[in-house]
Amino acid sequence: MPKHEGVSLSVIKRLPRYYRFLGDLLEKGVTRISSRELAQLMRLTASQIRQDLNCFGGFGQQGYGYNVAALHKEIGNILGLNNNYTIILLGAGNLGRAIAKHMDFEARGLHLIGIFDNNPTVVGQQIKGLTVANSTYLEDFCRERKPKAAILCIPKEAAHETVERLMSAGVKCFWNFSHYDLSLAFEDAVVENVHLGDSLMTLCYQINEYYSDGEEK
Amino acid sequence: MPKHEGVSLSVIKRLPRYYRFLGDLLEKGVTRISSRELAQLMRLTASQIRQDLNCFGGFGQQGYGYNVAALHKEIGNILGLNNNYTIILLGAGNLGRAIAKHMDFEARGLHLIGIFDNNPTVVGQQIKGLTVANSTYLEDFCRERKPKAAILCIPKEAAHETVERLMSAGVKCFWNFSHYDLSLAFEDAVVENVHLGDSLMTLCYQINEYYSDGEEK
DNA sequence: TAGATTGTTAATCGATTAACAATC
DNA sequence: TAGATTGTTAATCGATTAACAATC
Structure with missing residues (x-):
C-alpha cells in the first residue's frame, strides 16, 4: 500500500x-x-x-x-508503526541486553520475538520474557517464525558470517550496531546503522572544537 | 590548535x-x-x-x-582522539550500564570518570571500576573534577532539569540518548544525539518499504 | 622523463528556502 | 467576505561530482 x-x-x-x-x-x-x-x-x-x-x-x-x-x-x-514487524536480536551481551530491555519496540512498529547468542553462559537466560537461544538454532527459528528484521549487537568479526546466514534464511532488514558496514558486502540488504563508536568520535571532535575555540579568542 | x-x-x-x-x-x-x-x-x-x-x-x-x-x-x-576528555554518565539504567561497559572510550578520545543515578538501589554499584554516585553529588563532583562532557542515559522527563544543572556546573557537551531535543532549550550546548527510538522508526519505515515494494510488482 | 595521482577549480545535482496563487 | 495558511512552483544555497593543471 x-x-x-x-x-x-x-x-x-x-x-x-x-x-x-x-x-x-x-x-x-x-x-x-x-x-x-x-x-x-x-x-x-x-x-x-x-x-x-x-x-x-x-x-x-x-x-x-x-x-x-x-x-x-x-x-x-x-512510518508503518502499526505493522508490528517481527524482529530478532543477535547478541545478548551488554548492549544487546540493554537494547532488548530498554526499547519500546511495540511503540515503534516492531515486535521482538527471539534472542540469540553463541556464548553458553548467556544461552538460557531470560530477557524480556524471551529465553536466549543458541545461535545454532537461528535457521530453524527463521524457517518457522519468519522474522522480518534482525538487530545486530554482535562483534565486528562475527558480523559478516551472521549476516550471510540471516540473508539466506530470508532476513533482509537490519538494525546494525556492529562496527561493520554490512551494506558494502550485501547490496540488497536494508540497513539502518547505529554506529555508536562513530558517534562518540564525532562528539570528541565537537568537544575539541568547543574548547580550542576558547583558546583562540 | x-x-x-x-x-x-x-x-x-x-x-x-x-x-x-x-x-x-x-x-x-x-x-x-x-x-x-x-x-x-x-x-x-x-x-x-x-x-x-x-x-x-x-x-x-x-x-x-x-x-x-x-x-x-x-x-x-x-577528531581529537588523543585528548582523552573527561566524561561522566548520567543514568545507570539498562542503557547507561551497557554504554559504560560496552564502549571503548579511551580509543575514541574520552575517559569516563563518574557515573550518577538517583535510584537508591543503583547507587553504590560498581560499573567499570566506578562506584555509581547519587545525583545529588553532581555539582560537588563537577566543581572538583571538571568533566568536559556528559552522557545522558536518563528518561526524557528528567533531561531538562539535569542538563540545566550540568550547564551551570560548567558541563557544556553532551552525548544525548534521551528522547529530548536539548539543543532547543540550550542554544550554547554542544550536542551529539543518539536517538535510538527515531532510528528504530526509520528502520520500520524501511522494512515497510521493502515488503510493500514486493506486493506491488 | 613518463605515469600516476593529488589538490583545486568549475559544473552539476539535490535539498532547503522563499514566494505566491489557491482555497479553506 | 477577509484573513490565514496551505500546497506548489521558482530561487537559492550547499554539497557532491567532474575535470584538469600542478607535481611527485
Missing part, C-alpha cells in the same frame, strides 16, 4: 522527530497547529515542514493549519 | 568512517592507498575523499596517493 519511492532519505529521517513532537503536543491537548508554529517549536522553517509533509499528501487545510491528532496518526502510518 | 571552523558537519560525520577503514587497512598491512582505491572500498567517489581531506590540509602526494598510517593518525588528530 505505501509507495513513497521518490521520497529522499533526508525527509524520512525527519519523520520520527515530527512524530515525537506531535505526540507531545497531543499530550498537552493541542488540537491544531500551523506549519509556522510547528517550525518555531522544532527550529525548522515552515517551508520545510510543508514541503516534507507534501511528499506524502496534503494533510493540512488552508487557513487553518494541521490537525495534530490526524497528522500524528498519518505520520505513524507512513 | 585545531581550527576547522568552515568545515561542514557532513564532512565531519564521515571522518570516523575514514578512520575506521584506514585502521582496518593498517591492520592488514596496507601502507599506501590512492583516493580511487579507497573510494572503491568505501563506496564513495574519489573526488569526495580528496575534497573531504583537503578541508584539513594536503595529506597526499601526487603520483603516489596517501600513506595509510600517516593519514590514519592525521584523522585521529583532527
Whole structure:
C-alpha cells in the first residue's frame, strides 16, 4: 500500500522527530497547529515542514493549519508503526541486553520475538520474557517464525558470517550496531546503522572544537 | 590548535568512517592507498575523499596517493582522539550500564570518570571500576573534577532539569540518548544525539518499504 | 622523463528556502 | 467576505561530482 519511492532519505529521517513532537503536543491537548508554529517549536522553517509533509499528501487545510491528532496518526502510518514487524536480536551481551530491555519496540512498529547468542553462559537466560537461544538454532527459528528484521549487537568479526546466514534464511532488514558496514558486502540488504563508536568520535571532535575555540579568542 | 571552523558537519560525520577503514587497512598491512582505491572500498567517489581531506590540509602526494598510517593518525588528530576528555554518565539504567561497559572510550578520545543515578538501589554499584554516585553529588563532583562532557542515559522527563544543572556546573557537551531535543532549550550546548527510538522508526519505515515494494510488482 | 595521482577549480545535482496563487 | 495558511512552483544555497593543471 505505501509507495513513497521518490521520497529522499533526508525527509524520512525527519519523520520520527515530527512524530515525537506531535505526540507531545497531543499530550498537552493541542488540537491544531500551523506549519509556522510547528517550525518555531522544532527550529525548522515552515517551508520545510510543508514541503516534507507534501511528499506524502496534503494533510493540512488552508487557513487553518494541521490537525495534530490526524497528522500524528498519518505520520505513524507512513512510518508503518502499526505493522508490528517481527524482529530478532543477535547478541545478548551488554548492549544487546540493554537494547532488548530498554526499547519500546511495540511503540515503534516492531515486535521482538527471539534472542540469540553463541556464548553458553548467556544461552538460557531470560530477557524480556524471551529465553536466549543458541545461535545454532537461528535457521530453524527463521524457517518457522519468519522474522522480518534482525538487530545486530554482535562483534565486528562475527558480523559478516551472521549476516550471510540471516540473508539466506530470508532476513533482509537490519538494525546494525556492529562496527561493520554490512551494506558494502550485501547490496540488497536494508540497513539502518547505529554506529555508536562513530558517534562518540564525532562528539570528541565537537568537544575539541568547543574548547580550542576558547583558546583562540 | 585545531581550527576547522568552515568545515561542514557532513564532512565531519564521515571522518570516523575514514578512520575506521584506514585502521582496518593498517591492520592488514596496507601502507599506501590512492583516493580511487579507497573510494572503491568505501563506496564513495574519489573526488569526495580528496575534497573531504583537503578541508584539513594536503595529506597526499601526487603520483603516489596517501600513506595509510600517516593519514590514519592525521584523522585521529583532527577528531581529537588523543585528548582523552573527561566524561561522566548520567543514568545507570539498562542503557547507561551497557554504554559504560560496552564502549571503548579511551580509543575514541574520552575517559569516563563518574557515573550518577538517583535510584537508591543503583547507587553504590560498581560499573567499570566506578562506584555509581547519587545525583545529588553532581555539582560537588563537577566543581572538583571538571568533566568536559556528559552522557545522558536518563528518561526524557528528567533531561531538562539535569542538563540545566550540568550547564551551570560548567558541563557544556553532551552525548544525548534521551528522547529530548536539548539543543532547543540550550542554544550554547554542544550536542551529539543518539536517538535510538527515531532510528528504530526509520528502520520500520524501511522494512515497510521493502515488503510493500514486493506486493506491488 | 613518463605515469600516476593529488589538490583545486568549475559544473552539476539535490535539498532547503522563499514566494505566491489557491482555497479553506 | 477577509484573513490565514496551505500546497506548489521558482530561487537559492550547499554539497557532491567532474575535470584538469600542478607535481611527485
